[in-house]
Amino acid sequence: MKVKFWGVRGSIPVPGPDTIRYGGNTSCVEVVPGDGTTLIIDAGTGIRKLGKQLMRGASGRGEGDIHLLISHTHWDHIQGLPFFAPLYRSGNRITLYAREQDDKHLDMVLRSATEDPYFPVPFDAAQATVSFRELREGDSFGVGACQVRCARLNHPWIALGYRIQDGDRAVAYVSDTAPFVDLILERDFIAAPPRPGESPSEEDQAKLAKMEIDLVELCRGCQFVVFDTMFSLAEYRQRPHWGHSAPEHAVEILRRAGVGRLALYHHGPTRTDAQMDEVVAEARRNAPDMEIVGAAELTEFEV
Amino acid sequence: MQITFWGVRGSIPAPGPETVGYGGNTICLEILTEAGKRVILDAGSGLSVLGSRLLAEAFGKGQGEAAIVLSHAHMDHIQGFPFFAPIYIPGNRFTIYGGEQSPGRLERIFEGQMDPNFSPIHSLKNLGANIEFHALRGKGPVKIEGLDVSWRKNPHGSTSALAFRIEEEGRTLVYASDAGYGRAGVPEDAVAFYRGAKLLVHDCTYFPEDYEMRVNRGFSSIEHAADAAVRAQVKALAMIHYDQDYSDEDVDRLAIALRRMLDERGGVGIQLISSREGQTLRI
Numbered sequence: 001m002k003v004k005f006w007g008v009r010g011s012i013p014v015p016g017p018d019t020i021r022y023g024g025n026t027s028c029v030e031v032v033p034g035d036g037t038t039l040i041i042d043a044g045t046g047i048r049k050l051g052k053q054l055m056r057g058a059s060g061r062g063e064g065d066i067h068l069l070i071s072h073t074h075w076d077h078i079q080g081l082p083f084f085a086p087l088y089r090s091g092n093r094i095t096l097y098a099r100e101q102d103d104k105h106l107d108m109v110l111r112s113a114t115e116d117p118y119f120p121v122p123f124d125a126a127q128a129t130v131s132f133r134e135l136r137e138g139d140s141f142g143v144g145a146c147q148v149r150c151a152r153l154n155h156p157w158i159a160l161g162y163r164i165q166d167g168d169r170a171v172a173y174v175s176d177t178a179p180f181v182d183l184i185l186e187r188d189f190i191a192a193p194p195r196p197g198e199s200p201s202e203e204d205q206a207k208l209a210k211m212e213i214d215l216v217e218l219c220r221g222c223q224f225v226v227f228d229t230m231f232s233l234a235e236y237r238q239r240p241h242w243g244h245s246a247p248e249h250a251v252e253i254l255r256r257a258g259v260g261r262l263a264l265y266h267h268g269p270t271r272t273d274a275q276m277d278e279v280v281a282e283a284r285r286n287a288p289d290m291e292i293v294g295a296a297e298l299t300e301f302e303v
Numbered sequence: 304m305q306i307t308f309w310g311v312r313g314s315i316p317a318p319g320p321e322t323v324g325y326g327g328n329t330i331c332l333e334i335l336t337e338a339g340k341r342v343i344l345d346a347g348s349g350l351s352v353l354g355s356r357l358l359a360e361a362f363g364k365g366q367g368e369a370a371i372v373l374s375h376a377h378m379d380h381i382q383g384f385p386f387f388a389p390i391y392i393p394g395n396r397f398t399i400y401g402g403e404q405s406p407g408r409l410e411r412i413f414e415g416q417m418d419p420n421f422s423p424i425h426s427l428k429n430l431g432a433n434i435e436f437h438a439l440r441g442k443g444p445v446k447i448e449g450l451d452v453s454w455r456k457n458p459h460g461s462t463s464a465l466a467f468r469i470e471e472e473g474r475t476l477v478y479a480s481d482a483g484y485g486r487a488g489v490p491e492d493a494v495a496f497y498r499g500a501k502l503l504v505h506d507c508t509y510f511p512e513d514y515e516m517r518v519n520r521g522f523s524s525i526e527h528a529a530d531a532a533v534r535a536q537v538k539a540l541a542m543i544h545y546d547q548d549y550s551d552e553d554v555d556r557l558a559i560a561l562r563r564m565l566d567e568r569g570g571v572g573i574q575l576i577s578s579r580e581g582q583t584l585r586i
Contacts (some may be wrong), residue, residue: 011347011386012316012351012382012383012386013315013318013327013328014318014351015312015318015319015322015323015327015328015330015348016318016323016326016352016580017327019318020319020320020323023318023319024318024319024327025318025319033415045315045316045317045318048315048547066375073420073421074384074421074422074423075382075421075422078421079315079378079382079563080315083314083315083547101420104420109420112415112420113421114416116461116462117375117376117412117462118376118377118378118381118412118415118416120377120459120460120462120520120521156419157419157420157423158424163570187419189419189424189425189429191429211395240327242423243423269351269386270355297319
């Protein structure tokens with residue numbers, strides 16, 4: 001199984017000379033299992049170039065069968081979708097997966113992102129056959145020869161992490177998430193971090209503990225895990241309510257899951273390449289037992 | 304006035320080594336008036352870069368004030384707004400101007416951008432700064448931060464985008480991004496609106512051959528920009544809204560082709576600026 005990064009950035013695309021090596025595009029990862037199924041996780045701006053590449057293959061002939069797993073619908077995870085060329089080629093089949101919402105169907109959410117006045121081309125103009133599959137945490141389903149499973153993450157408006165199992169090989173994608181300690185992030189807008197000494201209610205603590213165990217199980221035995229590490233620990237302490245982790249949080253989950261290979265991912269938009277080198281170096285110093293890489297655009301890993 | 308380009312790319316931010324020269328951020332221009340006031344034209348991803356610069360000034364202390372004037376509300380013209388740091392600092396004041404029917408409609412566009420499905424901000428009410436909305440009806444002029452601003456609707460695909468004529472002490476900037484004139488070319492009333500500008504910032508999305516396949520997308524070929532600049536007898540023409548797939552080398556070639564078109568049409572004296580991120584011009 002191959003994992004290739006097309007967009008590694010969180011929040012907003014950040015073009016410029018300071019982000020050339022790690023890349024400035026927002027979240028998008030391609031997973032190519034042994035049977036060649038096209039699996040993509042998230043549709044940030046990175047998906048534009050992936051789409052061009054896919055058009056050189058089956059998708060260019062209208063024979064593409066693409067499975068797009070969306071962690072959540074925040075802009076930086078969907079903003080590249082209207083620029084995904086296979087959508088505009090008839091014959092292609094594209095299946096979009098994301099968490100079920102309480103009040104709106106997934107297709108309505110995605111349609112409203114590209115409707116007037118935000119975008120000139122409505123979702124319905126897509127010539128490909130697009131279908132939507134709404135998920136709940138814990139769901140498990142087959143895609144080609146792979147088995148995909150999802151778990152809930154601790155992020156505002158709720159995000160899903162995914163595990164893709166291809167025979168005896170497995171990879172997990174865990175973005176975006178805060179650790180499962182200081183507060184639970186759900187439907188409410190949380191304006192400020194908890195006050196010192198303030199901890200979640202017992203009910204929320206139980207929910208957080210279950211989410212954390214489920215995430216550890218999602219990662220268990222994976223050969224490679226891609227994890228939201230947008231923050232340093234100091235940054236996390238200032239903004240736990242933003243729903244992102246530091247490398248230390250990722251390492252802790254992976255150790256419990258018995259995983260030895262971590263890709264730091266969803267880099268903060270203000271991090272320069274030089275700062276990213278430092279983030280990666282520090283994470284390696286703190287966890288010398290683990291193989292840690294900083295996800296960089298267009299790099300790929302054999303799993 | 305002083306004009307700085309913070310984003311010159313069309314449609315979607317295009318990071319990568321191939322765009323580092325001209326820049327990959329979507330549309331955002333900053334005008335600093337002679338009186339030191341600030342008007343921002345469009346709020347593409349370049350606005351985020353401007354925002355971090357402004358924090359060093361009054362905006363970092365909650366004492367900043369600026370107008371944000373929108374040509375239209377497509378994503379590449381508003382996507383920088385949630386990442387414009389000064390909007391989170393109480394005390395800062397912004398007035399957003401757009402061509403919608405009412406201030407309420409304009410406000411709902413930004414409210415929709417903050418919808419919890421798409422943004423962790425949830426709502427405009429969670430921003431710290433004071434933000435007002437102002438609908439631009441008719442054609443102006445109105446005073447915005449001391450500048451005389453008038454506007455016209457250019458066709459833009461299935462919708463329209465406002466072009467702005469901005470005057471201060473007899474000096475005129477015209478900003479015409481996302482101008483999709485179509486096969487009929489630049490109409491006489493657009494030329495009249497641009498006439499005599501010291502600087503015309505004009506949509507230069509496509510080479511003519513690429514335009515041929517994308518006539519209905521609502522953008523200009525460089526031929527339109529050349530034609531508009533020559534017929535309107537402007538002093539200088541600045542290119543903007545480069546196609547997301549154009550590399551720095553492509554934009555270099557775009558500028559060379561446009562220079563030739565200007566010369567061939569009698570615009571030898573028109574200065575041509577291939578705008579790049581961070582570049583500042585004075586008129």
